[in-house]
Amino acid sequence: MGTGIAQVAAQAGHSVFIYDTNDAALALSKNKLESTFNRLVEKGKFTAELAKSILARIDFEDNLRSFSSCGLVIEAIVERLDAKRSVFNTLEEIVSESCILATNTSSLSIAAISAKLKYPERMLGIHFFNPAPLMPLVEIIPSLQTNPEITTTAENLISSWKKVAVLAKDTPGFIVNRVARPFYSEAIKIYEEGMADVATIDWAMREIGGFRMGPFELTDLIGHDVNYVVTETVWSQFYYDPRFKPSITQKRLLESGLLGRKTNRGFYDYRENAAKPNPNTDLKLGQEIVDRILALLINEAIDAVFMQIGTPTDIDLAMIKGVNYPKGLLQWANEIGLQTVLNRLVALHDFYGDDRYRPCPLLRKMVAESAVFQV
Numbered sequence: 001m002g003t004g005i006a007q008v009a010a011q012a013g014h015s016v017f018i019y020d021t022n023d024a025a026l027a028l029s030k031n032k033l034e035s036t037f038n039r040l041v042e043k044g045k046f047t048a049e050l051a052k053s054i055l056a057r058i059d060f061e062d063n064l065r066s067f068s069s070c071g072l073v074i075e076a077i078v079e080r081l082d083a084k085r086s087v088f089n090t091l092e093e094i095v096s097e098s099c100i101l102a103t104n105t106s107s108l109s110i111a112a113i114s115a116k117l118k119y120p121e122r123m124l125g126i127h128f129f130n131p132a133p134l135m136p137l138v139e140i141i142p143s144l145q146t147n148p149e150i151t152t153t154a155e156n157l158i159s160s161w162k163k164v165a166v167l168a169k170d171t172p173g174f175i176v177n178r179v180a181r182p183f184y185s186e187a188i189k190i191y192e193e194g195m196a197d198v199a200t201i202d203w204a205m206r207e208i209g210g211f212r213m214g215p216f217e218l219t220d221l222i223g224h225d226v227n228y229v230v231t232e233t234v235w236s237q238f239y240y241d242p243r244f245k246p247s248i249t250q251k252r253l254l255e256s257g258l259l260g261r262k263t264n265r266g267f268y269d270y271r272e273n274a275a276k277p278n279p280n281t282d283l284k285l286g287q288e289i290v291d292r293i294l295a296l297l298i299n300e301a302i303d304a305v306f307m308q309i310g311t312p313t314d315i316d317l318a319m320i321k322g323v324n325y326p327k328g329l330l331q332w333a334n335e336i337g338l339q340t341v342l343n344r345l346v347a348l349h350d351f352y353g354d355d356r357y358r359p360c361p362l363l364r365k366m367v368a369e370s371a372v373f374q375v
């Protein structure tokens with residue numbers, strides 16, 4: 001992620017330092033940037049001169065001391081609170097008081113990372129999506145202690161990098177990693193119950209739902225180590241709310257080392273000569289699958305509005321620009337009709353008796369008032 005973020009900043013005209021404790025990672029980062037720019041020149045996206053000048057703006061450092069002149073540092077190291085705190089403590093001894101400190105963390109709280117800083121008011125989350133040069137979304141996450149002027153400066157800076165900046169509250173999963181949970185977990189539950197197999201669920205979400213990838217092919221691509229850990233982290237940080245409960249099926253894949261594409265096996269088998277499963281293309285079944293997963297996704301988006309995690313506009317924008325959803329979930333809810341979404345959730349809640357399906361109070365309120373989302 002650090003390499004991708006550095007590329008974005010250098011393309012926007014900044015001088016950039018990349019630092020890593022691991023020399024091999026630093027060398028890999030350099031190689032990766034050189035081959036990326038070679039490819040971009042071959043494709044005609046940049047002239048050779050421009051690519052050369054962008055690369056010349058990036059320095060690879062094995063010592064944090066070189067960061068003394070930085071106006072902004074974006075940390076994208078290993079996802080461990082102690083490691084992140086330690087790197088920021090060191091940085092505070094090096095950078096000037098006006099330097100903004102940011103973390104690209106996906107799952108740790110900004111409050112916890114910044115709590116031990118001398119000047120916590122200059123720190124916030126600037127959360128990119130993978131791959132950073134291609135995905136337009138960046139979540140800006142102030143902590144309780146962040147100076148609002150720093151938040152505004154970060155929003156303006158990221159927008160000037162031709163990214164879509166959305167403001168998110170410092171809560172587990174911020175916007176995207178919270179709202180997207182049912183895309184994976186409800187799909188796995190449908191599979192576990194035997195309502196449909198993975199190929200059929202993927203087919204339904206792609207062909208009927210309009211999503212770019214189905215949940216199983218996508219989690220196989222992300223890797224079950226990464227995807228499962230995000231789900232478990234969000235769930236535990238929400239004090240084990242059943243809405244975010246991880247699945248045993250995915251945990252077993254993880255335990256077996258069947259991590260997806262990177263190990264050649266996950267929900268699908270990618271080994272040579274492995275048979276490719278055919279979906280059951282029954283339209284009625286496909287629609288039922290999409291309606292169920294979509295109802296939970298919309299409920300999550302509405303809950304994010306209710307809990308003031310972001311504005312309705314930002315929540316819709318985040319899902320389109322961060323994870324390529326075909327439509328904003330609140331816009332989708334307006335189109336389906338909020339009453340219909342509520343009916344689906346109530347039916348699931350009644351059938352399962354599981355709080356995972358409880359409709360958000362804001363949905364009930366809006367239905368009672370015949371309101372729609374302004375997005």
Ligand SMILES: NC(=O)c1ccc[n+]([C@@H]2O[C@H](COP(=O)([O-])OP(=O)(O)OC[C@H]3O[C@@H](n4cnc5c(N)ncnc54)[C@H](O)[C@@H]3O)[C@@H](O)[C@H]2O)c1
Pocket residue numbers: 001002019020021022025075076077078079083087104105106107127128129130
């Ligand atoms: N991978 C993603 O899709 C993604 C998306 C958004 C955010 N993030 C977040 O970005 C961060 C990095 O993720 P990644 O996938 O790039 O991880 P990664 O493991 O690929 O890279 C982390 C790098 O940090 C280096 N490192 C470890 N400790 C260090 C230290 N103390 N000082 C300097 N360098 C150190 C490692 O050598 C490694 O090269 C994490 O916080 C993660 O949650 C990842």
